[in-house]
Amino acid sequence: GEDQATSADAFGNFPKTPKWKFVFVCHVTTNPFFTPTQYGAEDACKLIGAEYQWTGSVNSVVAEMVDATNTAISSGADGIALAVVDKAAFRGPVDKALDAGIPVVSYNADGARDDVGSNRLAYIGQGLYESGYALGQRALTQIDSGEVAGFIATPGQLNIQPRIDGAQQAFKDSGKPITFTPVATNADVTQGLSIIDAYVQGHQNVAGLLAVDAGSTQSVGQVVGKYKLRDKGLKVAGGFDLVPETLAAVKSGDLDYTIDQQPYLQGFLPVFALYLYKLSGGLISPTQTNTGLLFVTKDNVDPYQNSKTRYEGSDTAPKLVERSGPIAHE
Amino acid sequence: MSDTIASPAATGADQPEPPRPARRVLRTATDAFLRRREASVLLVAIGLVVYFQASTPIFLTTDNLRNIAQATAPTAIVAVGIVLLLVSGEIDVSVGMVAALAPYLMHYAIDLYSIPAIPAILLALVIAAGIGFVNGFITIRLKVPSFVTTLGTFYLLYGVLLTTSHAYPVAIPEPTKGNIQTWLGAGDWATLAWCLLVVAIFHIVLTQTRWGLHTISVGGNPLGATEAGIRATRVKTGNFMIVSVLGAFAGLLEAFRINSIDPNIGGGTRITFTAIAAAVIGGTALAGGSGTVIGALLGMLVLAELQNGFNLLGISANSFFLIQGIAILASMIANQYLSRLRRAGRT
Amino acid sequence: MSDTIASPAATGADQPEPPRPARRVLRTATDAFLRRREASVLLVAIGLVVYFQASTPIFLTTDNLRNIAQATAPTAIVAVGIVLLLVSGEIDVSVGMVAALAPYLMHYAIDLYSIPAIPAILLALVIAAGIGFVNGFITIRLKVPSFVTTLGTFYLLYGVLLTTSHAYPVAIPEPTKGNIQTWLGAGDWATLAWCLLVVAIFHIVLTQTRWGLHTISVGGNPLGATEAGIRATRVKTGNFMIVSVLGAFAGLLEAFRINSIDPNIGGGTRITFTAIAAAVIGGTALAGGSGTVIGALLGMLVLAELQNGFNLLGISANSFFLIQGIAILASMIANQYLSRLRRAGRT
Amino acid sequence: MEAAPTQALRVENIAKRFGALTALRDVNLHLNQGEVLGLIGDNGAGKSTLIKILSGFHKPDEGRILVEGEEVALRSVEHARQVGIDTVYQDLALVNELSVYHNMFLNREKIRWPLLNNRLMRRLAKQHLDDMGVNIQDVTVEVAKLSGGQRQAIAVARSVYSDARILLLDEPLAAMGAKEGTLILDLISDLKARGTVSIIIIAHNYAQVLQVCDRVNVLQHGEITFDKPTSQTSQQELTDLVVAEYRAGRAARAANNRRSNP
Amino acid sequence: MEAAPTQALRVENIAKRFGALTALRDVNLHLNQGEVLGLIGDNGAGKSTLIKILSGFHKPDEGRILVEGEEVALRSVEHARQVGIDTVYQDLALVNELSVYHNMFLNREKIRWPLLNNRLMRRLAKQHLDDMGVNIQDVTVEVAKLSGGQRQAIAVARSVYSDARILLLDEPLAAMGAKEGTLILDLISDLKARGTVSIIIIAHNYAQVLQVCDRVNVLQHGEITFDKPTSQTSQQELTDLVVAEYRAGRAARAANNRRSNP
Numbered sequence A: 001g002e003d004q005a006t007s008a009d010a011f012g013n014f015p016k017t018p019k020w021k022f023v024f025v026c027h028v029t030t031n032p033f034f035t036p037t038q039y040g041a042e043d044a045c046k047l048i049g050a051e052y053q054w055t056g057s058v059n060s061v062v063a064e065m066v067d068a069t070n071t072a073i074s075s076g077a078d079g080i081a082l083a084v085v086d087k088a089a090f091r092g093p094v095d096k097a098l099d100a101g102i103p104v105v106s107y108n109a110d111g112a113r114d115d116v117g118s119n120r121l122a123y124i125g126q127g128l129y130e131s132g133y134a135l136g137q138r139a140l141t142q143i144d145s146g147e148v149a150g151f152i153a154t155p156g157q158l159n160i161q162p163r164i165d166g167a168q169q170a171f172k173d174s175g176k177p178i179t180f181t182p183v184a185t186n187a188d189v190t191q192g193l194s195i196i197d198a199y200v201q202g203h204q205n206v207a208g209l210l211a212v213d214a215g216s217t218q219s220v221g222q223v224v225g226k227y228k229l230r231d232k233g234l235k236v237a238g239g240f241d242l243v244p245e246t247l248a249a250v251k252s253g254d255l256d257y258t259i260d261q262q263p264y265l266q267g268f269l270p271v272f273a274l275y276l277y278k279l280s281g282g283l284i285s286p287t288q289t290n291t292g293l294l295f296v297t298k299d300n301v302d303p304y305q306n307s308k309t310r311y312e313g314s315d316t317a318p319k320l321v322e323r324s325g326p327i328a329h330e
Numbered sequence B, C: 001m002s003d004t005i006a007s008p009a010a011t012g013a014d015q016p017e018p019p020r021p022a023r024r025v026l027r028t029a030t031d032a033f034l035r036r037r038e039a040s041v042l043l044v045a046i047g048l049v050v051y052f053q054a055s056t057p058i059f060l061t062t063d064n065l066r067n068i069a070q071a072t073a074p075t076a077i078v079a080v081g082i083v084l085l086l087v088s089g090e091i092d093v094s095v096g097m098v099a100a101l102a103p104y105l106m107h108y109a110i111d112l113y114s115i116p117a118i119p120a121i122l123l124a125l126v127i128a129a130g131i132g133f134v135n136g137f138i139t140i141r142l143k144v145p146s147f148v149t150t151l152g153t154f155y156l157l158y159g160v161l162l163t164t165s166h167a168y169p170v171a172i173p174e175p176t177k178g179n180i181q182t183w184l185g186a187g188d189w190a191t192l193a194w195c196l197l198v199v200a201i202f203h204i205v206l207t208q209t210r211w212g213l214h215t216i217s218v219g220g221n222p223l224g225a226t227e228a229g230i231r232a233t234r235v236k237t238g239n240f241m242i243v244s245v246l247g248a249f250a251g252l253l254e255a256f257r258i259n260s261i262d263p264n265i266g267g268g269t270r271i272t273f274t275a276i277a278a279a280v281i282g283g284t285a286l287a288g289g290s291g292t293v294i295g296a297l298l299g300m301l302v303l304a305e306l307q308n309g310f311n312l313l314g315i316s317a318n319s320f321f322l323i324q325g326i327a328i329l330a331s332m333i334a335n336q337y338l339s340r341l342r343r344a345g346r347t
Numbered sequence D, E: 001m002e003a004a005p006t007q008a009l010r011v012e013n014i015a016k017r018f019g020a021l022t023a024l025r026d027v028n029l030h031l032n033q034g035e036v037l038g039l040i041g042d043n044g045a046g047k048s049t050l051i052k053i054l055s056g057f058h059k060p061d062e063g064r065i066l067v068e069g070e071e072v073a074l075r076s077v078e079h080a081r082q083v084g085i086d087t088v089y090q091d092l093a094l095v096n097e098l099s100v101y102h103n104m105f106l107n108r109e110k111i112r113w114p115l116l117n118n119r120l121m122r123r124l125a126k127q128h129l130d131d132m133g134v135n136i137q138d139v140t141v142e143v144a145k146l147s148g149g150q151r152q153a154i155a156v157a158r159s160v161y162s163d164a165r166i167l168l169l170d171e172p173l174a175a176m177g178a179k180e181g182t183l184i185l186d187l188i189s190d191l192k193a194r195g196t197v198s199i200i201i202i203a204h205n206y207a208q209v210l211q212v213c214d215r216v217n218v219l220q221h222g223e224i225t226f227d228k229p230t231s232q233t234s235q236q237e238l239t240d241l242v243v244a245e246y247r248a249g250r251a252a253r254a255a256n257n258r259r260s261n262p
């Protein structure tokens, strides 16, 4: 998806610049979550005549990400956007990049809660841990006691482990008599479905089913529908991401909510932050940006379902999404 | 076959009195059972059923059995192909990608090229066969070790999958909804039925046909098989094609079952890895020359039972793996112990 | 060893005139090079260097060479162990977990039990050796196939890792910071230096010692080796221990290099998988009995070059796999072609 | 049936090199219709290599092969079989993982389409082994478990009971007991009597060779250096031939050593 | 040195079963100091099984083994070697992936600690092969590439040139050429002349057996049924022995068949 032009013309009100290359280092390069992120980066680059590279690790192997970052520095990248999924490992590479005059921002993940893990210029995104915490908090509005299971495809992997840790913390902080059990599913969605099915078989009176990755979330929706768990005392079911089956489950009421982390922004904004830094000779320094999260519920699921858009990753074509009517608010 | 008992030596082994008819029938049946290589894995699988049923009464409910069946079937189908290929002395690590790609191929054919459902499904299977053929060609004609060849095709297919699908799940094509989807995976016992059919067919192929005999020969003694005039190229390439087609078929079944075409079907190398594990647990040698299709099914059943049973018991994520690891080791040690007993106890 | 040429037959082969001294030395050197099994992979590795350097002048900069070295070294160290184990006829899929666990073991020892740095590191390696011993024991004494045994230990160790670490990365212990960390991974060329040392040692072990000869024997002809009085149990168990220790060592190096103890070092089965690929590319047979340590290093170098080169060229993830797959197939077909030329061209 | 005057097999100027080693330099040999030809020679003389060329396993570097007067370029073992050539290899070519009867019919399986006719193969296997005087309790046992002689018997039975017109037997009696060897030689005599099969036998036991062969060839230095009807030679002559060769070689080598290490 | 009156090896009531098959029922056998004992018998009689028991490879189900008057329970091949027993197996026990000289010194490698002394092994290997009249151009070649007889020569050299006190040779000459076979028999005679080694040879070629053995035992029905000094027997007697057995068996079987299929 890169622009084929060799050097950029002037775009809009901006001066002519070299064709800058921004490298995104991701911990799970092929994860569908980041499909819209890549579109966001691509669209931003198109606007300003830059190009981007999407690289890193497939299975959140930090060493591979470090290698990719080092390679980006060697190759003379003009800016780096980095998912800082480890609070120590990227300190050296980021410093090295900064020393080499390459601006670095973090996106999607920014070290640990107590330590941002690098000297990046700014963080653009919604924290994984925070989003997990939000998952739990939202569930707490519907549940006061009982058993809650949290499904995670690959325990220990840094793209999702912080989410489940966040959710667990939310329940702990609430002080309610709720037992939260993290349950491992599988990177293979088909296995995940069987595992969630089995768990539910063994825990007929489970009060809440949460999931922290796209595959597990869609499977939770399917299992709730299959056993009509809504009629059997299940109080809350929710998860992450917007794949078609998940949206269908939200629509049918099998899932109460799913969290949209607005991944498009996590690609679009870092490109602009890096671009403006380069353009202004460092005068415009990237700023902390919370890309937020959005709860998709039965009330607002329709536009997600009815329109396939590049902004959610469900389509490749750039097109205008029409909307009308009032905007929901508190 | 092959693994059968020798009759008593004529050289003076004292024969026990023949037992009375009723007991004799029973004993013959028991013997015939124990003589099978798959007997010990079956006993392990049964042992696990007993254990889990004792731990939780839900284990043997219809719902849960269906659940186990669905977790067993697709990987077992792949494992059947893997058994044939391992027996012939080769390996295929790309089959998981074929499983992921096949539903997309069907989706492209139907939704982009407006091909009707059944031909689209067949097309996906034919392309899979083509992939198997290429694997075979590069491995045998160009003499690249099959592990490396299929590692190459793994990445290649992964690239094709990602670039064409943008790593995003899509819905099952409309024209397949209804009967086709039900029969090809969504029906409660559909995957199991297909799995049993595939197992039955390839059990016969491996044990009762020339193809099977030649597969064992090229894996067991490649030089000798060639000396005997067996065309190793054809046999091995054929088995590569069988694996790919079965992989594609398993992928289609899974897509229909989970009602979504997802790039993570097969989980990359997960399905291959698990299929190899199932095959090896069932008694297939990684080094080639021997293996059983039914054993692979039982091996997969053992793995699925362990997964399902501990999930039923509600073991949480982190300790799950600990327990699963111990359980695998314990079952397999028991398995070996049983099969030693079996061999020693032959009459 | 073993793969050397036969001298001309006395039975009347016409000998060419001996060439003149200078050319003869050159020719002898070329011959000696071409005679080595690793020659063709080396040529492929060199070919890739030429290609990537032609595509981007950055490829051969010191910075980038260090990148390649750091990406090659840890997996190559594991691959060395995998070569020995594959040659002896066994496999270990748990080594990636040992790599992930070892830094935690060091961390627990130092930070929880206040053991000094060096003994703590040694303790981690000793525990790794113990894991290898258990793998060997279950495989050889209890006769569980090694793929299944190590699949069991894989899960078991994964469980231990997750339950003890809570799946959370921790910082490198204070006492190891400074010299230890620099020497054991963080230094620019430290991992490469260790890697070359390990390769050199085990190349000699495999080709020039009894251990190596016996390793080849138990893998090449298990029955024959036992008949010759070689203690297969000892040799195989030893090689299981070597793999585990090298895996732990690679894990420690990686932790020090990336300055973080991460539960995902090794990437689960990724490191095993890549190490096996490197070994097989380098000429090790999956079926046992033959392999080369230097070949595995070169195999890993080829894989790392491909990864690094296409990254330098700015290929993005999705198409990356496509290109990587094609590149692996093309290089390996070239490799086989070169090695056929090599064998045919022997004088 | 009378032996036709045509030659069942004719080999002209065959050469075969393995890298730098010349196994066969210039082999010329013929096998008459219905004849049994004994082929002898030192260890490593190239006898098995020649057999493997005739069976389509190796490709010769030079030379040509004529079967019943027609030149054929043997593409594969399968092809040679189609031409009517069947072989007992010195390494026996048994698949340890298969049973006795499957090995005995390997690649010539009895079929009841689409399945194997195991019952028939079992019966025939028992019968063949019986005819050869070889005692194997159970033909369903894996060949890996058999004794050396039992294994060889299976390989021999595989070819001898095929309907090949040309049989190549590479040391078929090496591991056979005195009794079993005698019975197999009888079988070969029977085949000869029928006159439809032409046979090349390699053996180191000259007594056996002389007992059953019509003609003897000696392979030395990659060439056939001796070709006489059995009636015109003796065990003594054959023995002298190879030992004389050895003595001469030894003397030459000794002289050579003296020259190169003065 | 004079042959002591003790027995080098004594085997009492050895039995060995493989599942339902009784390979050895009740074997009693002795080997005097410095003696060469020929062991003959049908294919599948159990000769190799007996050898593998004596070499520590198989464990007997019953019976005991005495080496130089001491009872030993052989735990492993390694253990048997320590006791002074070395074996040439019928399957040769060669590792195809290793070179000729490494095979020849397998598990008895010459060491210059910590490395192998390859140069010495190469030199000795060349020398041994030369003494046996076996022509192998290059001892660094892999044994997979050798001819049948060359392979056997390596296996034989491995044991014959060891310093074992008891040698068990299972058909050591099966694949050897006339010349090479003669030379190896000479070597064995040399060993015998020295009187320090006691040898059991299995062979199907009775002429060879009679030429070099002091005594002959016949293994039949899992027992030793015949034990005579060579001087008191002849090729004819031995042949009659096994063939008579066969004829009787055949008649019995025919009678049996008549009974069971009336």
Ligand SMILES: Nc1ncnc2c1ncn2[C@@H]1O[C@H](COP(=O)(O)OP(=O)(O)OP(=O)(O)O)[C@@H](O)[C@H]1O
Residues within 6 Å of the ligand: D018, D021, D023, D041, D042, D043, D044, D045, D046, D047, D048, D049, D050, D090, E145, E146, E147, E148, E149, E150, E175, E177
């Ligand atoms: N595949 C091969 N590669 C290299 N050399 C080979 C190969 N096959 C045979 N040779 C060599 O060719 C020569 C002839 O071998 P061949 O097996 O034909 O001998 P032979 O006459 O059958 O001997 P024997 O009586 O011992 O069986 C030997 O020196 C052997 O080492």
Ligand SMILES: Nc1ncnc2c1ncn2[C@@H]1O[C@H](COP(=O)(O)OP(=O)(O)OP(=O)(O)O)[C@@H](O)[C@H]1O
Residues within 6 Å of the ligand: D145, D146, D147, D148, D149, D150, D175, D177, E018, E021, E023, E041, E042, E043, E044, E045, E046, E047, E048, E049, E050, E090
């Ligand atoms: N590992 C085993 N498992 C089962 N049966 C075996 C095994 N080894 C040998 N046998 C059987 O034991 C019997 C004796 O075999 P053995 O090899 O000792 O015979 P032998 O006297 O050496 O014959 P030959 O002259 O053919 O070498 C045979 O019937 C054989 O099939």
Ligand SMILES: [Mg+2]
Residues within 6 Å of the ligand: D047, D048, D049, D090, D170, E147, E148, E149
């Ligand atoms: Mg030969």
Ligand SMILES: [Mg+2]
Residues within 6 Å of the ligand: D147, D148, D149, E047, E048, E049, E090, E170
């Ligand atoms: Mg024997």
